[in-house]
Amino acid sequence: MSNRKISYLILLFLFTLTACNGLGASPATQTPAVPNTDTPAPATPSPTSEPLAARVNGEGILLADYQAELGRFQAALAETGKTATDEEARQRVLDSLVDEMLLAQAATAGGYQSSDADIQSSLDQMTQKIGGAEALTEWQQKNGYTEESFRRAVSRSLASAWQRDQILAAVPTSAEQIHARQILVLSKETADSIHNNLQSGADFATLAEQYDPVTGGDLGWFPRGYLMQPAVEEAAFALQPEQYSPVVQSNIGYHIIQVIEREEHPLAPDALQTLQRKALADWLTQRRAESQIETLLP
Secondary structure, three states, rough: OOOOHHHHHHHHHHHHHHEEEEEOOOOOHOOOOOOOOOOOOOOOOOOOOOOOEEOOOOEEEEEEEEHHHHHHHHHHHHHHHHOOOOHHHHHHHHHHHHHHHHHHHHHHHOOOOHHHHHHHHHHHHHOOOOOOOOHHHHHHHHHHOOOOHHHHHHHHHHHHHHHHHHHHHOOOOOEEEEEEEEEEEEEEEHHHHHHHHOOOOOOOOOOOOOOHHOOOEEEEEEEEOOOOOHHHHHHHOOOOOOOEOOOEEEEEEEEEEEEEEEEEEEEEHHHHHHHHHHHHHHHHHHHHHOOEEEEEOO
């Protein structure tokens, strides 16, 4: 098996541990729907002679782990043809490690513990996926892992994935949503003219089909926090069914929105994932603000 294939399988497995890939924990790890966001108490620093890249609530991120992760990140960029400045790469790697530690710390505070058996089970799965212990050892060596540092990485991944699942599980699967359509044009003059026609009694659906023959301007159902244009979303949620908005400017043009329906509605998969990503980002932003984070890089 090629080194690239091995790298892909291992990275895919670790991503699976930490990705936003489900709404709930297993019955053995179920927690209340709203995750605990109390300010974490700083951990008692443990004596260590090893240099640190950062300290998060008193818990250190080893400089060796950071440097190895940076090397892996830069190698992955090279393989995919993407680029980043040295400063961007360093910051992205450090941010990722800090976020993972914040999640893992919250998991511990919430009662999660990854046992040696859990870690070994994950290692066994990885070993099976890539074709044996020799292949796993080869990948670890190539990517700057010692056996100890790799077990440490798996343990953190398990804990952070557990906490991530709790955050995702707190996102409701239904919400107040709007079914809307729009007329979108590039010129404000055109938008104003269309709006005048609507005020004179023109049919919104007919005009929407004129400017978007494929979909008729149908935006489908969406909850708050879903659209990429906040001004459009704000205008839509200010309306009741059959009402239409004034001309709204966004970064892609000029919109007139009409609400067709408005009610509690199950979230579509992409809408649920969008709200889950937002919930996770908001959680991390809040946790960072509440935490003591020291950057110790030279």
